[in-house]
Amino acid sequence: MRGFSTLLRPGSNKIATSVLVRKLHTFPSHIAVAEEVKAAIHANEPVVALESTILTHGIPYPYNIEMAIELNKISRSLGVVPATIALINGVPTVGATDAELEYLCQPPADGSFLKVSRRDLAYMTAHGVTGGTTIAGTSILAHLAGIRVFATGGLGGVHRGAESTLDISADLEELGRTPIAVVSAGAKAILDLNKTFEYLETKGVHVSTYGPKGTNIPAFYSRDSGIPSPFNFDSPEDAAAVIHANSLLGLQSGMLFCIPPPHEFAIPAEEIDDAINTAVIAANEAQIKGKAITPFLLNRIFELTEGRSLKSNIGFVKNNVAIGASIAKALSLKEKESSNIINPAPTAIHVSPQSQKANESKAKPTPSSVDCVVVGAIALDLTCDMPFATLSSPSTYMHTSNPGTIHRTPGGVGFNLCLAASLATESPIRMISAVGPDCRDLHSALSLDMSTAPDLSGVLVAENGVTAQYIAMHDSRGDLIFACADMSLVERLSAAHIAFEIERAGPLKWIALDANLDHEPMQTVLTSAGKAGARVLLEPTASIKSQTVLDLDIGIYPRHSVEVATPNTFELEAMFKHARSKGLLEQPEWWKVIDACSTTADFRNAVEHMAKSRGLSELVDQGIVPMGIHMLPFIPNLFVKVGQHGVFSLQLMKEVKGRNVTENQISIASGLVVWRGNQLDGQNVCIVVRHHAPHSVDADEIVSVTGAGDSFVGVLLAELLDSDKNGVNVLEDIDDLDKVIDRAQRAAILTLKHRNAISPEIQNLPRNHA
Template sequence: IHPSVQEALMGRKPVVALESTIITHGMAYPQNLSMARKVEEIVRTNGAVPATIGILRGQIHVGLTDEELQFLASSKNTVKVSRRDLPYVLSQGLSGGTTVSGTMIAAHKVGIPVFVTGGIGGVHRGGENTLDVSADLTELGRTPVAVVSAGVKSILDIGRTLEYLETQGVCVAAFGESREFPAFFSHQSGFQAPHHVQDEEEAAELIDSALGLGLNSGVLIAVPCPQERVTSAQVIEEAIQQALSEARSKGITGKEVTPFMLQKISELTDGKSLDSNLALIQNNARVGSCIAVALSKLQKARRKGNLPHQEDTTPPQPVVIGGVNVDFIAKAQNPVIQGGGQTNAGRVRRTFGGVGRNLADCLSRLGWAPLFLSAVGKDEHSESVLHYCHHMDMSAILHLEGKSTATYCAVVTSSGELSVGLGDMDIHHQITEQYV
């Protein structure tokens, strides 16, 4: 988790999750990079913290540095990662862009309730025969994250997609003045959304209600493309039909269909569809970040006791209270350690321990960001500890002048049996009730 995202989550500030498949598979370099930077900037401008989610060398990242964005944008060997792909991609140490499904999973695990994307996947045209249904839809049915998008990609079967979302129990609401469900590039899909919210505050109240009910299913907020960038529905439909025909003739199937279709439609519309795509993504980022801010205010008001209690989506920060030790392990080379003041050949290594530190370290690596309460001296050992534990929240640790950071030395035989142990751990007595 990126430090800015971690800090925002710990401070219960609004955070907006962003996907990365649009970076790795949706646009060409360097346009994809400038788009990603622009979207993050829009989120920040509207008062939220952006958390672009991606996979780098087998590790899920929630929030990316600019260098990591550049890596994903320019790499030629990235994978498109949905729910089914996560175990393989992580186990193989691969890098990739997370789809709506993959991004929702990561966002939910760290406690981000609002996620902005361009458009979700859905039932492909002809899906009643091919059973080609995006995992985004089933993810919305089982992961409690609100997805803000421009509806469903217009290359899909929008009517069947809405029916499938109903079957999955997903709350779908159109955003703005009309109840018409948007068709990605166009306002007009010919289908009505089952629900309607007029502004960011209403959307936040809807999301808060859904999360509070504990339904364990998502919410889809469908935001129409800005009017000035809307592409004619007829122009888009003609381009879709031509692109579909070409995809069939080339035998393109599965997860390769969507990137091919979007690229082909951009060519057939002389880039108008791409311009609309960029405009709607930026508009979604603006709307989504405003929704996240409104939701954060709503939850903050409840914590102050002004509203009835509902389940809070942000996990509480654990607190770990305990010792931190600098451990020295002296291991003899011979099976028998010679006493009487003799020098025994061996190897000495330094490690960092203490039961409290070990627990806090583990929780930090699992993404829980605990606050660690302990005590160290102002000496070279404490500097080593703080450097080693840079990934942990050590902000509340006592730094005591004239005290020694706790150390422990274990002398063990060549087989690992403890021969003698020496501990200088008086500083642990400074972890008092008053300090806690």
């Protein structure tokens, strides 16, 4: 069988590889992002970044660790996820754990923890160095992680005497080119504050000070530097509006929101100035320069103020973080409310009174509770039948106008799945999607019968959006010549809306995902599914889109996040090639699963013999089975649609039920190969390869091929839902699964014979788990 020798590694050959823990594949470098932070970012929930040089170089132990823990508590008490950023053993880390914070707060006796700014990041990452990130370093990593608000103590700036030393903090340069909002007590008082804020103006950095109009910029320890503030803001919501506008305008410069220290922590300007001037003289006499000067000055000021400067510093940092977290929370709400697609209210779709009455007559649970949601595209399908066009003679119809018949029907992969599943089960299913104002009354626009339509309360109307559209050209036999899809509205479906709707649905059994979505909303589906305790079925949709799922954090068996996928042969091949090119087939966890499968030559020969005996030599030559087996550690249940040849199922499971299977089993007649591997984490590992023969249909019965695959997947989803309600896991039972696939294939045949993308006759198919 082509491909087995090159795709499957012999168990005796080990390949050593190093994979960074928590590597986020979408970032341009290896960055470890805490799961809590990733989940919040994907769901557009508030996160506030915190720097680490204040821990490694600013405040001594044990005050630093006490403050770090307290800052996290302050953020969480406001409903905001804290993310302390640092470089730990060469790994840029966003969201340090408690253990990592303790490690950072107790530097080695030789003081080898370094300050990490932009210029240092690459070198220190390459050499495995640990260090505290400055405002510049923290801003870079926060921006890469998608964090918008960063709270800290004081900004670096132009040092006194910079006209001769040129000692200017990289913090200022970074604020001029990184779009992040820094919340601080102004700039450090040891600096030349006038020159610092002139520099920020030159760099186009927005500066606002908290307080009524006329409130001056603070001076770190003291409330008033005497420098007028260009702008003022009077609430977190006010600051959030500026940050949001900065993003809408596409400005790539940062913003500085200055917070005067609370009265109880402020030190009078005259008193602190005397201490600073004395400390600066001492630094000059000792010839302290560069990175060492700030820690030296802060330590000397601590001594001169008898510890009051430290108390002040800790006090206003806590205040800054509280306000910064509040700004992050206000920004999250602002962006949810102002999104073109998002409106948290679940009543965005208008339903006529007559339709509502019909819907209420159905025996459905309350609108907030469903067993399953489908996240994906709703589209208006235009199907063009060209009776004189043939695939074998393109010259007869290309580059000219063709006579034919055009049909307008409801469609979109996600909607088709949802409708087919709703026709095939009594389990309540809700659609999560978005449409344009042309579909405000969705049921009317799509000409839906409310007695069979799914719950569409999760669909929102984007007032300035355009409903997704799909145009397909069919030849005289109903075969697809080519198609064009505009799914832009659905692709950018807001992650926050998805998370809201999944949470609103309550405990879920299954979530079906249409791969038309972009990376962020797809990741939100997986994250939200984990919280809801739901299993995920993925419909890859198209070759180019099928690759997207492998760019997500989908995990590896048995800690996978996608349970079932239903690719066709082209999509499966695209997934495999993408996984190989991304290096995903080199991960130690992946090899661990493949080794446990122990697919020897006997297994490969058995699959090849079974496939060829059933007339599937073409699929053997394409390497469909080995490519599928390579995908099983990521998605343990693959139902590959192979067109006129039916369906190939490839499964990775702990135990096989049905037919009294106790040993490896090969059944050519029923197209079945059961292969028992070794144990994985104390559990059995089995691979089941099965060919499900197609149902025959006469060519002259085929009306349209559009929606046949979606009908198959929708009924498969319905069967999974019904079996779960009856306490049966059909994915582990050979006999039950055979019946499930049979019903799903019958649904596809019904749709082939119908004008609509989904045949309404599906509701009349006998049920296996009613």
